[in-house]
Amino acid sequence: MSAATETHGHSGHDAHAHHDEGFIKKYLWSTDHKIIGFQYLFTGILMAVIGGFTVYAFRMQQAFPGTHIPGFGRVTATDYNALVTTHGSVMVFWVAMPVLIAALGNYLIPLMIGCDDMVFPRLNRLSYQLFLLSSIVLVSSFFVEGGAFGGAWTSYPPLSAKAEYNLTGTGASLWLFAVALEFAAFLLGGINFITTVMNSRAPACGCSTCPWWCG
Amino acid sequence: MIDKYVPSASTFAPDIDNLILVILGIVGFWFLLAEFVFFGLILKFKEEPGRKAQYVSGEKPEEKKWVSIPHYATLIFDVLIVVMAVKVWHNVKIEQPPADETVRIVAQQWAWTFEHAGKDGDLAKSDDNIALVDELHVEVGKTYHFELTSRDVLHSFSVPVFRLKQDALPGRVVRGWFKATQTGQFDIQCTEICGIGHGIMPARIIVETPEQHAAWLESAPQYKAKPLELITGYEEPKDDGKVGAVAPTGTPGAALARTDINTQGELAP
Numbered sequence: 001m002s003a004a005t006e007t008h009g010h011s012g013h014d015a016h017a018h019h020d021e022g023f024i025k026k027y028l029w030s031t032d033h034k035i036i037g038f039q040y041l042f043t044g045i046l047m048a049v050i051g052g053f054t055v056y057a058f059r060m061q062q063a064f065p066g067t068h069i070p071g072f073g074r075v076t077a078t079d080y081n082a083l084v085t086t087h088g089s090v091m092v093f094w095v096a097m098p099v100l101i102a103a104l105g106n107y108l109i110p111l112m113i114g115c116d117d118m119v120f121p122r123l124n125r126l127s128y129q130l131f132l133l134s135s136i137v138l139v140s141s142f143f144v145e146g147g148a149f150g151g152a153w154t155s156y157p158p159l160s161a162k163a164e165y166n167l168t169g170t171g172a173s174l175w176l177f178a179v180a181l182e183f184a185a186f187l188l189g190g191i192n193f194i195t196t197v198m199n200s201r202a203p204a205c206g207c208s209t210c211p212w213w214c215g
Numbered sequence: 216m217i218d219k220y221v222p223s224a225s226t227f228a229p230d231i232d233n234l235i236l237v238i239l240g241i242v243g244f245w246f247l248l249a250e251f252v253f254f255g256l257i258l259k260f261k262e263e264p265g266r267k268a269q270y271v272s273g274e275k276p277e278e279k280k281w282v283s284i285p286h287y288a289t290l291i292f293d294v295l296i297v298v299m300a301v302k303v304w305h306n307v308k309i310e311q312p313p314a315d316e317t318v319r320i321v322a323q324q325w326a327w328t329f330e331h332a333g334k335d336g337d338l339a340k341s342d343d344n345i346a347l348v349d350e351l352h353v354e355v356g357k358t359y360h361f362e363l364t365s366r367d368v369l370h371s372f373s374v375p376v377f378r379l380k381q382d383a384l385p386g387r388v389v390r391g392w393f394k395a396t397q398t399g400q401f402d403i404q405c406t407e408i409c410g411i412g413h414g415i416m417p418a419r420i421i422v423e424t425p426e427q428h429a430a431w432l433e434s435a436p437q438y439k440a441k442p443l444e445l446i447t448g449y450e451e452p453k454d455d456g457k458v459g460a461v462a463p464t465g466t467p468g469a470a471l472a473r474t475d476i477n478t479q480g481e482l483a484p
Contacts, residue, residue: 077411084408152408158385159368159409165324167411 031121037107039128044099047135051090058083081150082142082171088153089175093182094135102131102189109193112211114202120192127188134181141174149175224401224422225377226394227307232378234303241292249285311392314360318351322363322370322383325412327351327403334432338362345435349418351403352435354428355395363389371407374420382407395422 027035053071061075068074075083106124110117118124141148149171151160163169197214205211217223217232260266273279317338319330329351333343353359363372365383373380377393403418423431 077414080414081408081411150408150411156369156407165368165410 029125031117031125033106033110033117033121033124036124036128037103037105040098040106040131041103043128043132043135044095044103047090047094047098050139051087051095054083054087054090058087078147078150078167081152082148082168085149085152085175086138086142089138089179092153093179094138097182097186098131102127102186105189105193109196109214110200112214113197113200113205115196115200118192119196119200123188124192127185127192130181130185130188134178134185137174137181138178141171141178144170144174147171222376222401223378224395224397224399225374225379226396227303228376228378228396230303230306234299237299238296241296245285245288245292308391311360311390312358312394314392315357316354317360317362318353320351320361320363320372320383321366322372322405322409323366324368324410325405325416327372327405327416327418329418331435345432347435351418351420352428352431353395353420353422354425355398355422358392358394360390360392363391368409369407370405370409370416373404373406374401375404376401377420380406398422398424398427 028039030036030039057069057072057075058080060069060072061080066074072079106118146168148168149155149160149166150168151166151172155175159165160172163172166172197210201210216236218228223229223232271278273282316332316336318332319338321328321330327349329347330338331345331347331352332338332340333345335343338344361372363381363383364387365385367385369385370383371380372383374393377395379391379393381389381391383389399422401420401422403420405413405416407413409416
């Protein structure tokens, strides 16, 4: 709470109107739950575009096998598996989770239970930053030797565990690193959500009267 | 009914198709009904001058029934679907009718090897076994058991016309069965992503009449030595019942050397 009151004054919801912060401090390095919610939302939307592009490329390959796909080029077997894998991973871990859980949760939980902000605003900021880092790691895996991981988003061993089986050793390591970072980010977010809902409810907001979505 | 549109060729295919149809019917009926009620209520109570919104808490019986009746119906139909599904699962996967013949199916990156017992009908005795890559010959109307395993990673043995799909696990032997009901050539496809050659890992299943099958047995090349060792350095994994206890055998990516994959020249960018 101290971090929130430090930067936002008495009310988290319209705190920014009171004093002028720089763009970076206000939108990129914020501890405000609504801004972090938006950060998750827009990063999720950007990742949805990337995930959408991957599915476009590999479905076009199925429709017109072996031809030049506009915007991508020729889809090789390695590319195909990397695209399928990245599509699955992105849509679950980098779109559904950040948009449905992190963005809506951060934005709405404090509003619904009547508190200023999440209880751990700086943990919240760290959570988003880890998530952003994980997205960058995942996308960067397309540009390493051998290409992005091609062992499906379910990542079943031994295909995913051995480079000589999946033939995308560096990509597999980066994929795993990205997923681990993403899970760390959501662990921090989850701790924040649970603690906020349990400790910072408005007095009238009991177990049974609290919004169902928060309970 | 489905086989009018999607060919089916095994004894248990109709069971699975019927189950899917029943689920489609139940879900479809309730979906249409729910949408009808939903849009009907929207139209009936649409905004009109002088009509005020009403807060409905859902506690009166005539309000609550809109929730409770669909709720109980869902439970009843769920139980019905589960009972029917378990019955089909039992008939297809648990209870295996006695085998007329057994074939061994070995999956690897990225090919299928099918080993037949040969004329003596004994798979364990490998003196006249027949091993073919990407081609499985079976006789119509005969119950086949298969012993499915993998040399490297997870694969999945799928015969769409049989409605048969079974994962192959390295180090384990998975047993199953099928009985073809009509002759013809059908597709086999790997349905578990297994590396960069996954998309080019199809095979053919050729269902033959008894005469055709006998002729094929005569003409097929037989191996005096244990055939799979000849082809791939394969050692049969020992099925000791322990999960994951046996290490995968063989050399990873050995099938890369297969000429039909290499001549396509599509693997390297």
